[in-house]
Amino acid sequence: MNHFLCYFEFNFLNMRSFICFDLGETLINFNLKNRWYKSLKNEVIPLMWARLKQLTTSKPENIEFTRFQNVLYKSIAREFTIEKNTSFIDRIKIGLSRLNIDYNEEIKENLLDSFYKIIREKSTLFPEVQEILNYLNRRKYTIGLFSDTPWQSPGYLMDRLLKHHEIYSLIDFRLYSGDIKIRKPNPRTLLILSEKAKKRSEDMVYIGDKDVDIEVAFRCKIPSILVNRHKDKRVKLSRKPTYEIDSLLHLKEIISKL
Template sequence: MRKFLVFDLGETLIDFNMTGVWREQMRLDVIPKMFTNLKSFHSTITNFPQYSTFLDTAYASIARGGYPVSMINRIKNALTTLKIPFSQKIINSLLQPFDQVFATKAKIYPQVKSTLEELKNLGYILGLWSNTPWQSPGYMSERVMNRFNIREYFSAVHFSGDYEIRKPNAKALEIVQKSSQFKKDDMIYIGNAEVDIQTGSNFGIPTVWIKRNGDILSEKCPRPTYELNSISELGSILPIQ
């Protein structure tokens, strides 16, 4: 019986309420606030950039879809292009606006907490691997988990932005497996998106697809082992051999 249930986070457990508008939010809200924060270091920066130059350079560096480099390094790359010497204090200041937007938009899906509680009570061990938007640091996602009081249910939590690895790379689940010390034969991967099914399939473990909003899988996607309409239905398919 497989006892180690590994989840995706965004749009599986947490609704970040940003589907289709991440790029717009980045360009119209986050990067302008980054520039405002950068201005607090104005006295220490020679040839301080114009707003339009900062906007274009930061956006081009940060908002590159599928790019495995961490957001921290994307920001460093932008500052290097702008010939702005950076410190950890500057990096943290520029991360803060994204962290703020990321946190305030989030809400937990119904029945998530009660389902996680049920699974723990049944003796299952829970893990998590989630891609983060633009490889943002994992602490941002972990704060959201703590905000909704679900971090406590997970024994192994990992995020793509901390490793510069993204799903569907099977190394993502290999990292979770090694950190948990469970065998591969103990694992199941649970998510809402094609990339989740692809990742579990690439790693060679059963997958559970949580359908949302009438989504369908493309013909190129491997078939999930199980297909559910709600996370609350997980108990009905367990145990899985």
């Protein structure tokens, strides 16, 4: 790939003022490709168990860890899958009820924090992200983010992750599937984000690394930019993006063409 590929041009030069990003593998590398389920079962749920055992209320009585692990894993990941709209919190409630463990706010915060702790420890910021976000901010672009969250986990966990990586303040508007119970490629995802920002869809461009990111942009009739950092691999796509880049820094070269 030579810097970036342009598949077709839009005629709306210099009109795209709302630059919107996906999160996972676009801005932040979760380092969990094809291992989300394994990490949930073997890292997140064991930490949840350890946290529960330390609580003064609702300790798991007469429950073996293996049963706890299997029941929670099934309720979070297998009954509803990662794509379904049932919230992460409701999935936890279902699992705990089957184990006869009373659900309360203390338990909720500890279990959600267990999930956050694992993804925070594994995640890294792609090296060019702060530079390109600062560049866009200096040029007065409005920056948005829409992300599907794993198992419809609440968006405030992703906000915590953005703060941890010191980019929260660089993004003007954020929206997550776990909060609105809609996932990409439903076009309402980006339309709700544009409404929140008081922007028109005609102002938007969407940047992501997956086929679903290109599809949601197509359904919203806005330009799309595919981030493919693996120059030797082609991303399997059902539609062509407007541009394909191997680094977010190439946005400097093409943003005015959108």
